[in-house]
Structure formats: C-alpha cells, structure tokens
Amino acid sequence: MNSQSQKVLVLGGGIAGLTAAWELSRQNISVELVEKSCFLGGHSIGFTCKATDRCQQCGACSVEEMLKNVVNEPLINVHLKTELKGLNKADSSYKITLQKSDIDLPVAQITQRANGKAAKGFSKHNNPLYVTESDKNNMGSQCEVDVDALIVATGYSPFDPNRKSTYGYGKWANVITGLDLENIIRENGALVRPSDGQKPAKVAFIQCVGSRDERLGNLWCSEVCCPYAMRMAGSVKHDNPDAQITMFYIDIQNTAKEFPVFYEKIKQNIRFVRTIPVDIYPLENNCLELRHMAEDEGAPSSESFDLVVLSVGIMPGKDTGKISEITAIPINQDGFFDSTSSDLGCFVAGTAKGPGSIATTMADAGKTAFEAMRYLGVMK
Amino acid sequence: MITENCSNMVDISISKDVLVIGAGSFGLQAAGQIAAQGYKVSVIGAKTACARQSGCTSEMLEKGGVNIMQDVSIEALAGVVGDFRATLTKNNEKVESIFGAVVVAPQYSYSPLNAKYGLTLNDKVMTLSQFEAIISSDSEKMKAIQNGGEGGAGANVAFLMGFAQEGEPLLTGRVLKGALAVQNMKGCKAYIYAGNVKVGANGLERLFTQGRHAGVVCFKPSETPKVQQGTDLLKITIKDPVVRSDVELTPDFIVVEEGLVVDKQNLDLCAKLRVDTDLDGFLPSNNVHRFPAKSNRDGIFVVNSSLDATNAALRVKELIGDGTKKVVADRAKVDENLCVICLTCYRSCPHGAIFWQNGAAAISPAACQGCGICASECPMDAIQLGEFTDESLRANIKDAVVSAQATQKDAKSEPTIVAFCCKNSALEAFESAKLFGHEMPVGFKIVKVPCAGKVDVEFIMKAFVDGADGVMVAACHEGNCKAERGNTYAKWRVNEIQKRLELMGFGKNKLTFTTIASNMAKEFACKVNDFAKSLEG
Ligand code: SF4
Ligand code: SF4
Ligand code: SF4
Ligand code: SF4
Numbered sequence: 001m002n003s004q005s006q007k008v009l010v011l012g013g014g015i016a017g018l019t020a021a022w023e024l025s026r027q028n029i030s031v032e033l034v035e036k037s038c039f040l041g042g043h044s045i046g047f048t049c050k051a052t053d054r055c056q057q058c059g060a061c062s063v064e065e066m067l068k069n070v071v072n073e074p075l076i077n078v079h080l081k082t083e084l085k086g087l088n089k090a091d092s093s094y095k096i097t098l099q100k101s102d103i104d105l106p107v108a109q110i111t112q113r114a115n116g117k118a119a120k121g122f123s124k125h126n127n128p129l130y131v132t133e134s135d136k137n138n139m140g141s142q143c144e145v146d147v148d149a150l151i152v153a154t155g156y157s158p159f160d161p162n163r164k165s166t167y168g169y170g171k172w173a174n175v176i177t178g179l180d181l182e183n184i185i186r187e188n189g190a191l192v193r194p195s196d197g198q199k200p201a202k203v204a205f206i207q208c209v210g211s212r213d214e215r216l217g218n219l220w221c222s223e224v225c226c227p228y229a230m231r232m233a234g235s236v237k238h239d240n241p242d243a244q245i246t247m248f249y250i251d252i253q254n255t256a257k258e259f260p261v262f263y264e265k266i267k268q269n270i271r272f273v274r275t276i277p278v279d280i281y282p283l284e285n286n287c288l289e290l291r292h293m294a295e296d297e298g299a300p301s302s303e304s305f306d307l308v309v310l311s312v313g314i315m316p317g318k319d320t321g322k323i324s325e326i327t328a329i330p331i332n333q334d335g336f337f338d339s340t341s342s343d344l345g346c347f348v349a350g351t352a353k354g355p356g357s358i359a360t361t362m363a364d365a366g367k368t369a370f371e372a373m374r375y376l377g378v379m380k
Numbered sequence: 381m382i383t384e385n386c387s388n389m390v391d392i393s394i395s396k397d398v399l400v401i402g403a404g405s406f407g408l409q410a411a412g413q414i415a416a417q418g419y420k421v422s423v424i425g426a427k428t429a430c431a432r433q434s435g436c437t438s439e440m441l442e443k444g445g446v447n448i449m450q451d452v453s454i455e456a457l458a459g460v461v462g463d464f465r466a467t468l469t470k471n472n473e474k475v476e477s478i479f480g481a482v483v484v485a486p487q488y489s490y491s492p493l494n495a496k497y498g499l500t501l502n503d504k505v506m507t508l509s510q511f512e513a514i515i516s517s518d519s520e521k522m523k524a525i526q527n528g529g530e531g532g533a534g535a536n537v538a539f540l541m542g543f544a545q546e547g548e549p550l551l552t553g554r555v556l557k558g559a560l561a562v563q564n565m566k567g568c569k570a571y572i573y574a575g576n577v578k579v580g581a582n583g584l585e586r587l588f589t590q591g592r593h594a595g596v597v598c599f600k601p602s603e604t605p606k607v608q609q610g611t612d613l614l615k616i617t618i619k620d621p622v623v624r625s626d627v628e629l630t631p632d633f634i635v636v637e638e639g640l641v642v643d644k645q646n647l648d649l650c651a652k653l654r655v656d657t658d659l660d661g662f663l664p665s666n667n668v669h670r671f672p673a674k675s676n677r678d679g680i681f682v683v684n685s686s687l688d689a690t691n692a693a694l695r696v697k698e699l700i701g702d703g704t705k706k707v708v709a710d711r712a713k714v715d716e717n718l719c720v721i722c723l724t725c726y727r728s729c730p731h732g733a734i735f736w737q738n739g740a741a742a743i744s745p746a747a748c749q750g751c752g753i754c755a756s757e758c759p760m761d762a763i764q765l766g767e768f769t770d771e772s773l774r775a776n777i778k779d780a781v782v783s784a785q786a787t788q789k790d791a792k793s794e795p796t797i798v799a800f801c802c803k804n805s806a807l808e809a810f811e812s813a814k815l816f817g818h819e820m821p822v823g824f825k826i827v828k829v830p831c832a833g834k835v836d837v838e839f840i841m842k843a844f845v846d847g848a849d850g851v852m853v854a855a856c857h858e859g860n861c862k863a864e865r866g867n868t869y870a871k872w873r874v875n876e877i878q879k880r881l882e883l884m885g886f887g888k889n890k891l892t893f894t895t896i897a898s899n900m901a902k903e904f905a906c907k908v909n910d911f912a913k914s915l916e917g
C-alpha cells in the first residue's frame with residue numbers, strides 16, 4: 001500500500017484526537033478530523049496554566065502547542081460541528097457518512113461582541129475564533145468519505161454536579177466545578193467569586209464528586225482530579241497568599257513525576273481534611289456552610305467558605321452508546337469504550353476508554369496511532 | 381506533512397542502528413517495535429524479561445534485528461543524534477559503535493521498607509515481593525499462612541503501605557490483589573493499613589471495593605501505625621479518631637511495602653549520556669515538552685512504560701526514516717577564527733549539540749534546536765544563529781522602540797516598553813492577547829527571540845540606550861523551558877543588569893523578568909499593564 005494515498009478518520013478533536021491526527025500526519029497519512037463542537041481542543045484547551053514559581057507540569061500548554069501543530073498541518077482536514085452518521089465496511093476500507101451535528105453554542109464561552117453574541121474559542125489557534133448563532137448554523141460537513149481506518153477519540157463527559165443535589169450546584173452562585181473555575185481564571189486573569197467578583201479568602205475543594213461512588217455505581221477513580229485540585233490550589237495560593245484553601249478528600253492521588261516533593265510542598269500551603277462533605281447551605285454574603293463528619297471529631301461539624309469547588313469526575317462521553325452502535329466497538333462495564341485494540345481497523349484513543357491525564361492521553365493517542373499505522377502497514 | 385521552510389536545508393545521514401539500554405520488559409518492547417521498522421537494534425543491560433513475550437519475534441532474535449548483548453555495558457557516549465558514538469565494553473574489551481538513536485529503559489529496583497516501620501524481616505514479617513512469591517507457590521510457607529492462625533485456623537495478615545513513602549498505583553494494585561487473595565483463603569483475614577490508597581489507575585477502585593465486600597478491612601490512620609515485633613508476637617496499634625482510643629491488632633503475618641529506588645548505576649548512566657533526571661533521580665527530567673519518551677537530548681529517548689515504548693518507536697521512526705534527514709544547516713554556527721575553546725558553549729548547550737572539530741567548537745545541525753544559549757554565553761561572540769543574528773536582533777530592538785514611540789501621539793503620554801518574548805511561550809501569549817482584544821499599553825512592543833536564553837546583556841542595554849523606558853524579559857516558567865535552562869540564564873542576566881542599573885542610579889524596576897505559559901493571554905496582558913503602571917508610579 002502506498003502510504004500517500006492512505007487516509008484515517010479521527011473522531012473527536014480533543015487532545016487525544018489532535019495527537020492521534022498529528023502522529024498519523026508525521027508518517028504522511030491523511031486525516032479527516034471530525035469534531036462535534038464548533039471548536040477544536042476539547043475540554044483541555046480550556047485549562048489554564050497552574051504554574052507557581054515554577055511550572056507544575058499540568059500539560060495545558062502542550063495542548064495549545066498540539067492544536068497549533070494540527071491547524072498548520074495540510075494533511076489534516078478538519079470538520080467542525082460534524083458527527084459520525086454511519087459507517088460501512090467495504091473490503092479493507094470504510095465508507096463513512098458525516099453529518100452536521102446538532103449542538104448548542106457552549107454557554108460558558110458566550111461573550112458579547114459588537115455584532116451580537118458569539119461563542120469564543122479558548123485558543124488563538126481556534127479557527128474560527130468566534131462563532132455566532134448564525135455562523136453555527138452554516139457550519140458542519142454533510143458528506144461521505146472513504147478511509148482506511150478509524151480512530152475514535154471522543155473523550156469524556158464531566159460528571160453532572162446536579163446529581164449531587166445536596167451540594168446546591170446551580171442554586172448557590174459560589175458553588176462551582178473545576179471547569180467553571182478554569183473559565184473564571186481565563187476571563188479574569190485570577191480567581192474571583194462568581195457572586196461579587198472579589199478574591200475569595202476561604203476556598204474549599206471537594207474531591208471525588210461523582211467518582212469512587214458506589215451508590216452511583218461509579219467504581220473508578222478519575223485519576224486527574226486530585227492532581228488537578230492540588231495544582232490549582234497551589235497556583236491560587238501563589239497568586240493570593242492570603243487565601244486559605246482546604247481540600248476535602250478520600251485518598252490523595254499522585255501527580256505524575258516528582259510527586260513526593262510536590263506533595264510535601266503543597267501540604268505546607270493547603271489544609272487537607274479526610275472526609276467528604278455531606279451538604280452545603282447558603283449563608284449571608286453568598287458565603288457557604290459546608291457540613292461534614294470531621295475525622296478527628298467523629299461528629300458532624302461545619303465550616304464556612306467563600307467559594308466551593310467541586311472536583312467533578314470523568315464519566316463516559318455522552319455519545320458513547322451511539323458511536324458504539326455505529327462502529328460496533330464494545331462498551332465496558334463502566335460505560336467507557338473497551339480498550340482492546342481491533343484487527344478491523346477501528347481503534348479507540350484517550351479518555352473515551354477511561355480516565356487519564358493530558359500527558360497519558362497524549363501517550364495513549366500516540367500508541368493508538370501506532371497501532372492504526374501497523375494495521376495499515378505503514379508501521380510494521 | 382509540513383517540513384521547515386528554509387532555504388538553508390541540508391541532507392544529513394542518520395545511522396539506522398539503534399541502541400537500547402535496559403533489557404527489562406519495556407526496553408525489549410521498544411527494541412521489538414523499533415526492529416519491526418527495519419532498524420537494527422542492539423540491547424544492552426541486565427536482561428530481566430523474556431524477549432519474545434515483549435514482542436521481539438524469533439526472526440528478529442535469530443537474524444540480528446534485535447541483538448541482545450549480555451554483559452555489555454556502555455562506557456561513554458559521544459557524538460550527536462543520527463551519529464552517536466558509543467563505547468561499549470565486554471570483559472574489558474572496548475568497541476566503538478555508531479547509533480542513530482539511543483533508547484534508555486531504566487531498570488529501577490524495589491527495596492524493602494521494613495526498617496521504616498522498625499521491623500526486621502523473618503518468617504512472619506515479609507516484603508510484598510516475598511509474599512507474592514509465597515502465595516503463587518505451593519510451599520510450606522504457603523501452608524503456614526493457610527494454617528498459621530490460632531489453633532491451626534487461617535492466618536491474619538496485615539499489609540502496611542503508604543507510611544514509609546507515598547506509594548503509587550502499581551504498588552497499591554499489588555497490595556489489593558494480595559489482600560484479596562488472603563481474604564479468599566479459608567479462615568484467613570486480611571487487614572490493610574494505608575496512608576493514601578493510590579487507586580488512580582485502571583481497575584483499582586473496583587478491586588478495592590471488591591476486597592472490602594469480601595471482608596478485607598482497611599484502616600487509614602492519620603499517623604504511621606505503631607508496630608511491635610516480639611519473639612512470638614506482632615502488634616499493630618493505631619489511634620482511632622472516632623472512638624478516640626487505640627485500636628490494636630495482633631496479626632500472624634505482616635507484609636511490608638517496597639519502594640522504587642534510584643540506584644547509582646542509573647545516575648552514572650545519565651551522566652554518561654548527559655540526560656537530565658527529575659528531582660528524585662528518575663529519568664527523564666520533569667518537563668511536559670519531553671512527554672512521552674523524549675529527553676533533553678534529541679535522539680535519546682526514555683522509556684518507563686509500555687506506552688513510552690511505543691511512543692519511542694514512533695519517534696525513532698520519525699527521526700531515522702529511510703536514513704536521511706533534512707535539517708536546517710545554520711541554526712547556529714561557530715566562527716572558527718574567534719573560538720578560543722573555552723568550553724562555555726559545550727557546557728551550556730542543553731541539547732548536547734556541540735562537539736570539537738579543527739581546533740574549535742562545532743555545532744551539529746542535527747541536534748541543535750537553535751535556542752541561542754551558547755551564542756549568548758560565548759565570551760568571544762563566536763556563535764551566530766541563522767534566523768536570529770545579533771545584527772537582526774539589534775535592528776528589531778531599534779524598530780520596536782521607534783514604533784513604540786511613534787504610536788504615542790502628543791509628546792509622550794505613556795512609557796515605551798520593549799519586551800523580549802520567547803517564541804515558545806510569551807510570544808504566543810502576546811499574540812493571543814492581541815487577538816482576543818485584551819488591552820495593553822500603546823507604547824508596548826515586542827522583540828521575538830528563539831528562547832529567553834538568547835537575550836544578551838547587550839540587547840537589554842541597547843533597548844534602554846535606544847530609548848525604552850522599561851524592558852521586560854518574558855520567558856517560559858521554570859521547568860517548562862524547551863531548552864531546559866534558557867529561562868534561568870535569562871533570569872541571571874536580568875538580575876545582573878538590575879544591579880548595574882541600581883549602581884548607575886536608574887533604579888532596577890525599569891527592568892523586569894517574568895515567566896508565562898503560551899496559553900495565558902489575559903495573564904500576559906495583566907503582567908504588561910502592571911509593569912507599565914509600575915513605571916509610571
Ligand atoms: S503549569 Fe501547565 S500550562 Fe503552565 S507552563 Fe507548566 S505545563 Fe504549561
Ligand atoms: S483523583 Fe482524587 S478526586 Fe479524583 S476520583 Fe481519584 S481520588 Fe477522587
Ligand atoms: S563558547 Fe565560544 S569561544 Fe568558547 S568554545 Fe564555545 S564557541 Fe568557542
Ligand atoms: S543554539 Fe542552543 S541547541 Fe543549538 S548549539 Fe547553541 S545552545 Fe545548543
């Protein structure tokens with residue numbers, strides 16, 4: 001087979017899809033990169049830098065770099081606001097039908113512009129950078145493409161915090177998720193409270209929201225939320241040394257390298273309390289009362305905070321079922337795609353298979369691209 | 381595929397031989413995957429895994445695609461990517477071989493941590509590895525666990541983890557499996573004393589839950605358990621926070637955790653290869669730009685997992701291709717007539733791109749990344765970058781000041797600020813800030829540099845002389861520099877000049893050093909605005 005003529009469809013334009021597409025293009029394979037939303041980059045392109053006096057290796061800037069690589073690569077053809085409609089296997093290739101996706105503009109990204117409301121991309125490499133409602137309606141590809149293999153990189157959905165109703169997400173202005181927090185920092189250049197735009201003095205992070213929860217049937221650790229919350233807390237503390245930050249947790253999971261050093265340092269800056277709060281009540285001035293079973297007291301106690309951040313977990317992507325039906329890729333007991341690789345030319349990369357950090361997702365996408373190329377005979 | 385657009389490209393040849401250091405399972409996996417691409421792989425280092433099970437085929441092993449060389453060690457590595465010269469030794473015999481790429485698969489060993497609990501290893505107190513060996517056998521020792529409890533009943537086994545060290549998921553998985561195995565033996569009971577249960581890997585939370593349902597008891601005391609080891613008695617005591625009293629257990633066996641240790645061999649290897657480690661001594665350095673599988677030296681890859689092994693194979697294939705590679709000829713060049721062989725450039729190059737030729741320093745176009753650190757550090761000004769010559773940078777500084785002043789309408793209303801922006805981070809952030817419409821002072825202009833490490837003292841002074849009111853040097857955050865230490869060099873130079881400015885009576889706050897990530901547009905604008913304000917005030 002001549003690799004020049006080979007083509008792979010990558011479904012999903014988050015960090016897994018971007019990396020897989022990029023790795024394929026490195027070996028001269030053409031890629032149709034299909035993204036359901038109006039912007040490339042997935043969740044992680046919205047993440048902000050967590051550096052304190054030094055880089056905390058969160059990986060957010062490597063997403064930015066990968067996006068830059070991909071949008072400048074002529075071998076990668078991007079379809080925004082497009083989804084998979086159908087797939088037919090013919091001999092050794094796939095006939096794929098794409099259709100315009102039906103999707104709302106992301107609420108968190110809406111800004112007011114001179115010519116009306118528009119959703120704003122997170123990166124300067126997002127093209128278009130602004131999408132209005134009418135732009136949106138004109139976007140999307142309706143076509144058929146022939147490809148030799150398929151990589152599904154459809155990512156995850158964050159846990160819906162409304163399912164933990166006692167935390168009052170959506171009811172109390174200053175109960176937010178980690179993703180909300182990212183947006184606040186991006187827009188303001190620092191962490192401020194949604195209710196009054198002031199820097200919060202007392203901040204709580206609640207870990208394992210939706211993960212490690214037997215009652216919900218979610219028997220997995222999301223792996224990224226402990227590293228995430230600790231890095232975030234460290235960076236907030238660095239910007240605002242007066243902030244008092246508490247992390248409510250079950251077990252602390254490791255960041256990647258140098259964790260012992262990192263953890264010792266962060267323990268000096270934030271308070272760790274081993275319990276998961278029961279519920280949250282509003283107080284005056286939009287402050288919040290957080291009730292929990294304090295470990296060293298053995299009885300319910302409560303404490304007030306200016307801002308509560310919910311570390312929502314990594315859940316299977318919303319479209320997993322639909323895509324599984326079209327592609328016949330099996331789903332595992334947790335609802336993620338089964339990770340077994342395929343000899344049929346259908347592969348899965350990244351968090352569509354289960355939780356993972358930016359770094360491990362990129363490594364996994366590289367490996368998946370390698371397997372796809374092996375299937376195509378480009379790699380042996 | 382995009383290739384660099386530069387008229388000054390040259391073809392260099394890359395050796396198709398690859399050296400893999402470390403014959404553990406990840407090293408052998410990398411070897412198999414690289415050999416499959418048609419390259420000849422030599423593997424050295426202690427062999428601790430089966431080559432076939434790691435994906436090396438019989439054909440590779442028999443026909444020399446993968447050549448496993450036992451008892452061979454590496455003495456030195458010279459040369460650069462595409463043309464590494466390795467001195468290998470076997471029985472005191474030395475051979476020099478050429479390799480296009482080197483893959484390091486460090487083999488770390490586990491060391492028992494019983495001493496940290498005040499325990500001595502014996503029949504009743506064992507390491508996790510010893511325990512695993514016992515339960516996978518049918519030995520007397522296994523029977524001792526099965527019937528080791530009171531009156532010949534099943535034994536109580538306590539596992540200790542997470543107090544002698546933080547631990548990691550791999551270790552946790554082993555303990556959870558071990559505890560479940562004990563619990564499933566008739567009459568046996570498993571107890572886990574844990575610091576943080578590291579369930580952050582696929583399947584571990586499920587395994588943990590399964591164990592709890594089977595009856596494994598897990599304590600997570602806030603302090604290290606007190607462990608007593610008598611002649612016949614083992615006793616573990618913890619404080620229970622809820623009951624506020626001591627809880628004691630007298631297990632029949634104790635299984636203690638083990639920790640990964642960095643042995644001297646690995647550190648020696650890093651020194652030989654000039655590959656940086658992280659703070660704990662593990663390879664490679666902790667820098668997102670290296671993940672996965674890259675090191676600070678082009679052509680040297682580091683493999684710590686199966687994922688890394690495959691990614692290393694991808695990188696090796698991309699690097700070697702069919703044995704020739706197009707590279708930019710003059711990223712950096714030494715003027716032989718000026719060089720006095722002071723070694724400064726050799727020591728400061730983060731990518732190991734400098735070697736010696738014709739009595740002067742020479743730069744390998746294959747390995748050089750064009751950061752310019754050497755050029756700025758060279759006391760003789762003997763090194764010039766192709767894209768960022770000193771001359772063009774001086775002209776850009778002048779232009780920046782002139783155009784900043786031109787934007788000031790009536791007289792001078794706002795300060796003229798010149799920022800040297802690293803193209804990897806600050807430049808990206810600046811361009812985003814502009815695109816997103818974040819306001820910045822009108823008198824603010826930037827000069828693009830390949831790395832903050834290329835901001836010479838002379839350039840900063842020139843910006844002032846040309847008429848800048850303030851100068852900013854904007855680099856990557858510490859630990860995020862692609863040239864590893866370019867930001868550190870820049871910071872040193874800024875500190876130096878600040879001292880000089882102060883002596884000259886200008887005040888040091890006209891010059892600032894800052895770090896920023898490429899994705900932080902708003903933060904960049906805020907930093908510039910704060911600096912402008914500080915100049916006015
Ligand atoms: S903290 Fe994250 S975004 Fe910031 S420089 Fe480091 S890796 Fe990049
Ligand atoms: S990473 Fe931490 S917060 Fe996230 S699910 Fe795991 S233990 Fe909970
Ligand atoms: S720093 Fe300059 S003078 Fe010294 S060895 Fe390098 S090129 Fe020669
Ligand atoms: S420019 Fe940078 S990479 Fe190139 S030789 Fe100089 S210090 Fe090394």
